[in-house]
Amino acid sequence: MTTLDNSYYQAINWNAVEDIIDKSTWEKLTEQFWLDTRIPLSNDLDDWRNFNDDQKENIGLVFGGLTLLDTIQSESAIEALRKDSRTPHEEAVLNNIQFMESVHAKSYSSIFSTLNTKAEIEEIFEWTNTNPQLQKKAEIINEIYLNGSPLQKKVANVYAETFLFYSGFYAPLYYLGNNKLANVAEIIKLIIRDESVHGTYIGYKFQLGFNELSNEEQEEMKEWMYDLLFTLYENEEVYTELLYDKLGWTDEVKTFLRYNANKALMNLGMVPLFPDTANDVNPIVMNGLSTGTSNHDFFSQVGNGYLLGTVEAMENDDYLIGM
Numbered sequence: 001m002t003t004l005d006n007s008y009y010q011a012i013n014w015n016a017v018e019d020i021i022d023k024s025t026w027e028k029l030t031e032q033f034w035l036d037t038r039i040p041l042s043n044d045l046d047d048w049r050n051f052n053d054d055q056k057e058n059i060g061l062v063f064g065g066l067t068l069l070d071t072i073q074s075e076s077a078i079e080a081l082r083k084d085s086r087t088p089h090e091e092a093v094l095n096n097i098q099f100m101e102s103v104h105a106k107s108y109s110s111i112f113s114t115l116n117t118k119a120e121i122e123e124i125f126e127w128t129n130t131n132p133q134l135q136k137k138a139e140i141i142n143e144i145y146l147n148g149s150p151l152q153k154k155v156a157n158v159y160a161e162t163f164l165f166y167s168g169f170y171a172p173l174y175y176l177g178n179n180k181l182a183n184v185a186e187i188i189k190l191i192i193r194d195e196s197v198h199g200t201y202i203g204y205k206f207q208l209g210f211n212e213l214s215n216e217e218q219e220e221m222k223e224w225m226y227d228l229l230f231t232l233y234e235n236e237e238v239y240t241e242l243l244y245d246k247l248g249w250t251d252e253v254k255t256f257l258r259y260n261a262n263k264a265l266m267n268l269g270m271v272p273l274f275p276d277t278a279n280d281v282n283p284i285v286m287n288g289l290s291t292g293t294s295n296h297d298f299f300s301q302v303g304n305g306y307l308l309g310t311v312e313a314m315e316n317d318d319y320l321i322g323m
Contacts, residue, residue, distance in 0.1 A: 022089035036107035064128035074101035084150035162264035177284030203267030
């Protein structure tokens with residue numbers, strides 16, 4: 001029998017899981033698998049035709065920005081995180097996350113192809129690839145993926161998953177609460193359901209590494225984390241004004257951002273920074289954050305938005321460890 005010392009490559013053994021969180025996260029993510037092709041986006045065209053130009057512009061820019069972030073998450077983030085996996089099962093979970101981030105990015109293009117003309121789509125991507133605020137946050141996050149420490153990469157990932165996406169999520173959640181663009185919002189809710197697991201899982205892995213640091217190293221990491229969050233939030237304020245000033249929603253979107261920034265810190269086991277709570281967020285939008293979804297495919301038995309089993313969103317407490 002060959003010993004481990006002589007192994008060239010070791011097979012992954014799911015019957016010998018080192019960290020039960022890896023197994024439970026894998027099961028959660030595979031249970032809630034979905035694809036955008038089963039969401040009837042064309043049913044939203046009547047709502048779309050009744051939107052004014054400012055509303056249409058906002059949705060286009062929102063989804064352009066989300067596409068860019070999900071592209072980074074699928075192309076750079078997981079490659080960066082995979083190098084520092086603690087277990088082979090963590091690598092498997094990250095592979096799952098990487099694929100779903102690609103599904104997310106593609107989903108926005110499905111929305112574009114339903115609602116927009118070819119010329120409009122080209123304009124949206126031109127804006128996305130040149131907007132200073134959007135490119136700045138892309139650069140900040142991606143540079144950490146390329147050059148940061150293992151723990152810094154995890155912080156950047158959680159900030160993206162649990163904070164930076166939410167300036168874009170606000171608009172479709174608001175429309176959902178007003179019975180508009182229900183199928184577009186269905187995709188956003190499915191994405192949010194994924195991101196809630198991604199953010200808490202990576203946050204948990206961060207906490208494992210953070211607890212191995214000395215007290216001095218922990219304080220240095222905390223200072224870096226909060227400084228980074230301030231930098232990202234300042235940029236996000238300008239980005240939010242650009243997206244929402246014409247609709248008069250800017251202040252309430254910023255409240256939503258601060259609430260989600262706190263959630264990101266909590267995923268990392270840190271103390272919230274901002275005073276904003278769920279009670280301060282527009283209740284219509286907070287209601288949309290619930291991860292239950294509505295479509296049902298009776299032929300495939302994919303129900304309540306793509307449930308392949310009885311799936312509930314994992315709570316942050318499932319991933320918290322002693323700090």
